[in-house]
Amino acid sequence: MRYGTALREEIGRGGVTPLIGIYDMYSASLAAQHYDGMFVSGFGFAASYYGLPDIGFIAWPDMVGFVQRLRLAFPEQHLLVDIDDGYVDAEVACHVVEQLELIGASGVILEDQQRPRRCGHAAGKRILPLEQYLEKLDLVLETRSDLLVVARTDATEESEILRRAEALAATDADVLLVDGVRDVEWIRRVRAVAGSKPLLFNQIAGGLSPRLSLTELEDLGVDVAIYSTPCLFAAHAAMAEMLEKLRTNDGRLAEAGDSGVGVASSTALLEANISRHHPRRADLAPRMGSRR
Template structure:
């Protein structure tokens, strides 16, 4: 069974499927111990790979190379990949989709933003004319073989959100995402206009959308939840705290001790699991 088919079947199961945002191989290694699905977040990738905000700096060869490394280390995990606006040009979008499917990505998210693009939970987003986006989406859908395609709108006005969501649900896209939806009432309204089409909800700490549990999302009819930044933000806090403590301790490293603190042994064990996974699951 293809990676796309496996993810599609998982989405069709009862409940809301969680996909955890990862930004490098180490965060993916930690995520893999807890969840069977990953989301390759543009926000996290721009931050980790370039040290820049998610406003359009990502070069598609960098993203494809990262996904290739992920698939090598995690042969059985679901990998949903953020490809922004398809890197502007529809032909480039199709080329990227072909490459990602060839190396084993499970699915992609294609948005309708106009450049300069923004994080889906930022202010100042602008969207393409709907016909222009639908033409690009149709080209991507015709290109993919079995990969899951998520059609995403970044519309911000209620009437436009619902109109676009309804139009996206009428395509052959597998899933619809309205990014930056502001409240539960908005989710319900989107669910109503998208009919039976699977619905995806994006949660990001400090973002525009409400913080909801998987049970709450299931009750709202949401089929997939992507958690874009928990690994990135946890790393930010932990690294900042660790370095502040190192400074206070005059450069003396903490002792991991016998209780499982993270030191070279624990880190090596984590990475050795990736080797074992390649041998047993590929």
């Protein structure tokens, strides 16, 4: 199955392709009921797997292992994977790309940040010299066979944003991401210098970028939208509320009907992930790419 081709074709159909940020297998199970594509968020994975902020703690074997479990459970989903800066070294980045393509990832996002890295919507980001990042990106592009590659810049200075966007658009990367775009006018300016290169927009609750609908993004010429943290933040809020109620209610659980979630519904959700319940791989290609 050529997962990179499937995502590439989906993006090429027009409209905006939404990819929902997930942080563990349970959130992925829920996201798969509503959307055809997932974004394997570095922010979410650092939070859920390590209990740490998104500042460079992720080890590449952990991310590869997570994506392997995702692909086994969700053979029809697009899986776009955040690999940060490729885990520092260009050789490591290429090795990770080969591993991810082998296990069935659809694509990766490679950023131009220097270590110590930061979430793209946080202060204090530093970027690599453009030539150094382009060298790493070119090696990754030479290494991939079918994998879709998103070139990402975290530049914050206005002239540098446009300089890098134009340079990245001229590469063989499939998609361009300028992270932390602060307003609609800057989306238009990036779109103008990106030429025909598909454009990705990342919005995160409490982040730097405006909250825009898919219709608004399409009007701005955006091709892909990733939602990094809605599942993580919704779980945070729901768990905090439940624990407060449990504490104030003398430890008495609420009825399952109050939330609609109980043993039976949770088990049914997870049983769908058992690999023997899935279509054979030969049957997957015609089904991938259909909008839910």
